[in-house]
Amino acid sequence: MREFGYRRPTRVRDALAAVAGDDGARFLGGGTNLVDLMKDGIETPTRLVDVRRLPLEGxxxxxxxxxxxxxxxxxxxxxxxxxxxxxxxxxxxxxxxxxxxxxxxxxxxxxxxxQRTRCGYFADRSQPCNKRSPGSGCSAIPGEHHNHAILGWSDHCVATxxxxxxxxxxxxxxxxxxxxxxxxxxxxxxxxxxxxxxxxxxxxxxxxxxxxxxxxxxxxAASPRSRYLKIRERASYAFANVSVAAALDVHEGIVRGARIALGGLASRPWRARVAETALTDAPATAERFRAAADAELSAARPLRDNAYKVTLARNLIEAVLTELAHRDG
Structure with missing residues (x-):
């Protein structure tokens, strides 16, 4: 690590003043991502401003x-x-x-x-990465990308x-x-x-x-009838291949409203607006859930090695919505 300054203010305004005009200053919370990036040389802050004593908890x-x-x-x-x-x-x-x-x-x-992406090329300073070094290229597109984006990506980056x-x-x-x-x-x-x-x-x-x-x-947006389900490559402490957060409002077998967001598929959380629209006022059936998922995923552009995510996402959306449709409350 390089040397850096450290401040631990107790007022929000003091914290803001401590980073003002210093492009190298960073706020530090728990440090569970930033410190790792510092160890790898991806982040090289001139100053850390610890925010844990600010009155922002609860x-x-x-x-x-x-x-x-x-x-x-x-x-x-x-x-x-x-x-x-x-x-x-x-x-x-x-x-x-x-x-x-x-x-x-x-x-x-x-x-x-x-928190920043866990793309292996982002963390490897020996490899080109537009997110880490703009204009250097994206190593993942021709390289290892089995867990990269299928929605909303560009030729400049396919990280999730x-x-x-x-x-x-x-x-x-x-x-x-x-x-x-x-x-x-x-x-x-x-x-x-x-x-x-x-x-x-x-x-x-x-x-x-x-x-x-x-x-x-x-x-x-409150919904006791909501669920988050995540598919990953090991049982714990792993990032999502695909995840689904969903809430469903069903009355007498008809969907009155749906909220669906997807993880592991794009550079940001992906709100499934197309699927939500397709479900509204439709029967709460597995067939409709599958059709809504297909409508959302029609925009997917899988790479050479991650087309499995399309099928996995469709099945996960259907499974979560089916569970919610049959749940009380």
Missing amino acids: VREAPGGGLLVGATTTNSDLAAHPEVRRRYPALSRAVLAGASGQLRNMATVGGNLL HPSDMAVALAAFDAVVHYETLDAAHEIPLSEFYLPVGDSPQRETALPAGALITAVSLPAA
Whole structure:
């Protein structure tokens, strides 16, 4: 590692001031991703600003209903919160599906949203990677890509976003709250992650020097009938090949509303709007669920070695929706 400065402020404004004008400064939460990148030489910060003493921890009722989750809340505390488990169970399941218990005890909500891809070429400085070194090329397209993107990728990058939590947050129309030295702001999660395009190194719409302070879950999105299911290459502590966060509103056998987000398939959590539209006012049957999945996945562009993800995603969507359709409450 290179030498770096370290600050541990107790006020949000002091934290913002500590990174202002320094492109090499980074906020440090649990460090479960950033420190690894520092060890590999991918991140070389000039200064770390530790945010864990800021008053940004906890889960509480949001004005008008819903929940407000502080950015320094640990993943473990979020997953265990009784109101999260009751009103947004898919989110609790998604968090528990990510990493190990030890890492969840350290990792923070804000840091989880900003974690970088686990593409092997991104972590290997001997290989070209447009996300790490813009303009150098994408090694994954002609190389090893069995767990890379099939949706929304570009010729510049086919890496996938690693977060389980963000997939569930996308399904629940979460809003990201952040502050700059000028003011407090908020942005829907659907706009927070940027399309990969020709600038894969720019992953979010967060302005330089901004600090995530909270994530809100709207009351209208609450759904006890929700589920997160993840397929991975080993039973624990592995990133998704495909994951599905879904909520279903069924009345007398008819789908009144559906929320579906997919993970492991794109550079960002993929909200399955096409499938949701296809399901609304349709019979809650396996055949309709499969057809809706096929409609969503018709936009897929698999690479040489990851076409299996199309079939896996279709089957997973159908399985999750079928389970929800037959669940009480």
